[in-house]
Amino acid sequence: MATLHVLSHSPFTDSRLSSCLRLLGPDDGLLLCGDATYALQPGSAQCLALELMPATISLFALDEDLAARALKTPTRVQVVDYPGFVELSCRFAKVNSWL
Numbered sequence: 001m002a003t004l005h006v007l008s009h010s011p012f013t014d015s016r017l018s019s020c021l022r023l024l025g026p027d028d029g030l031l032l033c034g035d036a037t038y039a040l041q042p043g044s045a046q047c048l049a050l051e052l053m054p055a056t057i058s059l060f061a062l063d064e065d066l067a068a069r070a071l072k073t074p075t076r077v078q079v080v081d082y083p084g085f086v087e088l089s090c091r092f093a094k095v096n097s098w099l
Helices: 016-023 034-040 045-051 063-068 082-091
Strands: 003-007 029-032 058-062 078-080 094-098
Touching: 003 016, 003 082, 016 034, 016 045, 016 094, 029 034, 029 082, 034 045, 034 058, 034 063, 058 063, 058 082, 063 078, 078 082
Parallel strands: 003 029, 003 094, 029 058, 058 078
Antiparallel strands: none
16 A cells, blocks of 8 residues: 655654655655755755655655755656645545654
């Protein structure tokens, strides 16, 4: 059963991102929002870990949060807006928010 994992906390302050990456299934998706988008900073260990995820795992980021942090989007990342976030929540069988 495919799950959309939603992360909103900075990957530089705790281990939620690394814990999430260990639990991702082959058909899961990962949505970065809020401070979690800092994981996309070029050259960071977190960005490298995201790039090394299997291609079957979808990677998304919320456009508003990327813009607020002036982050460029790697080619692997699919940018979504709030309606797109709702659509993703409906597309996946389960949604897991990493609070």
